[in-house]
Amino acid sequence: MKTKLNMNRRRFLKSVTAAAMIGTAGVLNVPRTAEAGEGKLATLIDLTRCNGCIDRAAPACVSACKKVKAGRLPEPVDPIPIPFPTRKVEDWSKKKEVESRLTPYNLIFVQKAEVDMGGDKKTVFIPRRCMHCDNPACATLCPFAANHKFENGAVVIDPDTCFGGAKCQTLCPWQIPQRQSGIGVYLKVVPTLMGNGIMVKCDLCSDLLKEGKTPACIEACPQKAMSIGPRKEIYAKAEELAKKIGGYLYGKTENGGTGTLYVSSVPFDRLDGVIRKGPGEPGLGAVKRRMAGTDSLGKAVLAAPAIGIAAGVAGAFALVSKRKARMKKEG
Amino acid sequence: MSISINEEKNRVVRHGMLELAEHWALALSGLVLLLSGLFELPMAARYKITAIPGFAWSGDFISSLVIHYVASVVFIVAAFFHLFYHGLLHDEGLLPQKGDLKASVAVIKTFFGKGEEPPFDKYLPEQRLAYLGMAVIIAGIILTGLVKTYKNIYAPDLSHTLILWSTWLHNIFFVLFILAFVGHIGAIILKPNRPMVRGIFTGAVRLDYARHRHPLWLSGSDIQEAYQSPVKAADISALVEAGAVVADHITEGESGESPASPGANADGTVETNKAETKQGPTHELPGEKSTNE
Numbered sequence: 313m314k315t316k317l318n319m320n321r322r323r324f325l326k327s328v329t330a331a332a333m334i335g336t337a338g339v340l341n342v343p344r345t346a347e348a349g350e351g352k353l354a355t356l357i358d359l360t361r362c363n364g365c366i367d368r369a370a371p372a373c374v375s376a377c378k379k380v381k382a383g384r385l386p387e388p389v390d391p392i393p394i395p396f397p398t399r400k401v402e403d404w405s406k407k408k409e410v411e412s413r414l415t416p417y418n419l420i421f422v423q424k425a426e427v428d429m430g431g432d433k434k435t436v437f438i439p440r441r442c443m444h445c446d447n448p449a450c451a452t453l454c455p456f457a458a459n460h461k462f463e464n465g466a467v468v469i470d471p472d473t474c475f476g477g478a479k480c481q482t483l484c485p486w487q488i489p490q491r492q493s494g495i496g497v498y499l500k501v502v503p504t505l506m507g508n509g510i511m512v513k514c515d516l517c518s519d520l521l522k523e524g525k526t527p528a529c530i531e532a533c534p535q536k537a538m539s540i541g542p543r544k545e546i547y548a549k550a551e552e553l554a555k556k557i558g559g560y561l562y563g564k565t566e567n568g569g570t571g572t573l574y575v576s577s578v579p580f581d582r583l584d585g586v587i588r589k590g591p592g593e594p595g596l597g598a599v600k601r602r603m604a605g606t607d608s609l610g611k612a613v614l615a616a617p618a619i620g621i622a623a624g625v626a627g628a629f630a631l632v633s634k635r636k637a638r639m640k641k642e643g
Numbered sequence: 644m645s646i647s648i649n650e651e652k653n654r655v656v657r658h659g660m661l662e663l664a665e666h667w668a669l670a671l672s673g674l675v676l677l678l679s680g681l682f683e684l685p686m687a688a689r690y691k692i693t694a695i696p697g698f699a700w701s702g703d704f705i706s707s708l709v710i711h712y713v714a715s716v717v718f719i720v721a722a723f724f725h726l727f728y729h730g731l732l733h734d735e736g737l738l739p740q741k742g743d744l745k746a747s748v749a750v751i752k753t754f755f756g757k758g759e760e761p762p763f764d765k766y767l768p769e770q771r772l773a774y775l776g777m778a779v780i781i782a783g784i785i786l787t788g789l790v791k792t793y794k795n796i797y798a799p800d801l802s803h804t805l806i807l808w809s810t811w812l813h814n815i816f817f818v819l820f821i822l823a824f825v826g827h828i829g830a831i832i833l834k835p836n837r838p839m840v841r842g843i844f845t846g847a848v849r850l851d852y853a854r855h856r857h858p859l860w861l862s863g864s865d866i867q868e869a870y871q872s873p874v875k876a877a878d879i880s881a882l883v884e885a886g887a888v889v890a891d892h893i894t895e896g897e898s899g900e901s902p903a904s905p906g907a908n909a910d911g912t913v914e915t916n917k918a919e920t921k922q923g924p925t926h927e928l929p930g931e932k933s934t935n936e
Contacts, residue, residue: 395689397689397690397691398689446799447799448799449704449705451799452794452795452799453683453704453708453795454810455683455684455685455810455814456810456811456814457803457806457807457809457810457811460803460806461799461800462800462803463800465800477684477685477686477689478685479684479685479704482685482704483704483705602705603705603708603795605705605709606705606708606709606712606795607795607796609709609712609713609716610712610792610795610796611796612712612716613712613715613716613719613788613789613792614789614792614793614796616715616716616718616719616720616723617719617723617785617789619720619723620719620720620721620722620723620724620725620726620727621723621724621727623720623723623724623728624723624724624725624726624727624728624730624731625727625728625731627661627724627728628727628728628731628732629731631732632732
């Protein structure tokens with residue numbers, strides 16, 4: 313299940329044209345051709361519209377995602393190698409039906425928050441998946457470049473090169489990526505000593521985007537609570553909506569900015585206070601980009617060659633000058 | 644060009660202060676880079692390294708990155724300084740020469756009791772080859788590391804192809820760097836090479852060793868009778884008083900940048916009389932009187 317994404321400008325324009333031709337552009341907020349040249353996408357999740365599909369067995373976005381993605385994950389080997397020394401195997405293959413949290417087989421789920429707003433009881437449903445951050449440490453620090461942020465903004469894990477070390481999960485402020493043991497390239501190396509499966513998360517339906525289609529969850533939403541489009545447009549739309557309802561934004565500044573903007577009429581810290589949190593159930597608190605603290609040092613690294621060259625040239629010239637001066641003195 | 648010798652202490656200067664600083668800046672920052680780079684793999688928590696006192700940070704990838712960046716600055720500045728400083732001064736003593744490969748094989752055979760060592764210049768042929776190998780590895784590590792750093796700060800959505808190449812080559816050079824480090828340590832553990840170890844710490848090696856094993860280095864060069872020891876610099880005044888030092892040779896200017904080796908090349912190589920040296924090498928045994936004394 314290779315999901316490599318190579319969305320260059322021309323291909324993107326083609327995709328957008330195709331989407332327009334099937335008459336879905338207006339409904340699904342697929343970027344218009346003129347703006348698509350930028351290539352960077354963002355998604356908007358309007359929590360004032362999401363009703364959690366309470367009339368259905370499962371939220372439509374969850375079902376649609378499972379339909380598109382769940383069947384793609386291969387079955388793990390049996391028995392799954394026991395990793396040394398932790399002996400921690402994460403096997404969700406026998407619990408594929410779980411929809412109440414993120415799992416390798418459930419890449420989006422809907423949280424429920426009941427908030428008392430000064431006597432006014434509000435129920436808010438919050439679809440949760442990868443935020444597709446602007447500068448995601450989960451991708452930039454992947455030791456095998458298996459996780460990458462593409463030009464269109466999608467952060468995608470390549471299951472063919474992922475070792476399942478879960479570094480991305482540790483680095484993600486929401487611990488979004490989920491591990492399935494017993495699958496992946498690590499089985500061909502030293503499975504008990506290195507790696508432990510593959511990491512799985514939402515890839516913004518990169519393969520569908522490549523075909524000019526809309527991500528499954530957005531397409532399936534009966535409330536049209538989710539939309540995708542050019543980043544600038546989506547950001548403007550989200551801010552306008554928040555302003556209109558006197559609401560709040562989440563995802564604009566979190567972790568240094570993301571490609572997913574939530575708009576809610578209830579403050580997110582209130583939502584964070586009441587939602588269930590734990591493994592596979594991310595919070596909604598304020599999140600700083602930890603790697604920002606390393607940027608100045610990184611800039612020093614980039615300047616280091618120039619410093620070394622300057623010092624080397626200056627040192628060599630100083631030595632040559634001294635030698636000349638000495639030779640002159642000695643006649 | 645000259646080599647500083649202290650007969651009384653049986654020492655000859657092999658490396659100036661600047662070369663020692665370059666070597667140790669690269670070596671120590673390189674070791675820190677190896678360790679912090681290793682901890683960028685998700686292994687510290689898994690293998691309970693975080694439980695070792697003082698290693699709690701090893702499980703935090705951001706802390707490892709900070710350490711990696713700090714060490715990178717030292718490593719890269721030292722590497723580029725080395726390249727440009729010695730490049731501009733045409734210090735070529737460590738560059739491989741024609742026939743080094745064949746000579747290296749012959750020398751390695753002598754470690755196993757086959758044949759006799761030929762007379763050496765300042766550096767052994769395998770040292771010159773190892774230098775080139777290490778230079779290629781370091782260049783590869785630095786270039787790919789710079790791409791990765793640029794990506795981390797400015798362009799997380801840089802071409803995936805470029806990132807894949809940079810990441811995997813960085814990893815491959817990382818493994819080669821470890822192997823080169825192990826080889827380097829392995830080489831100095833070998834008995835015939837052990838006398839050189841002192842040189843990389845103090846700048847000087849035993850004179851009888853140099854005369855016996857590196858006659859091409861000592862022959863054909865200006866020899867100074869004493870030197871300002873980097874270890875016991877104060878001794879020099881006593882030597883001057885005793886008349887053991889030709890004071891004129893201890894020039895302040897160059898001894899400043901290379902205190903152990905006034906007048907020598909920056910890497911301590913002997914530039915002059917090379918051809919002459921190679922035509923008529925002397926291969927002395929310890930205790931024999933050198934014609935250069």
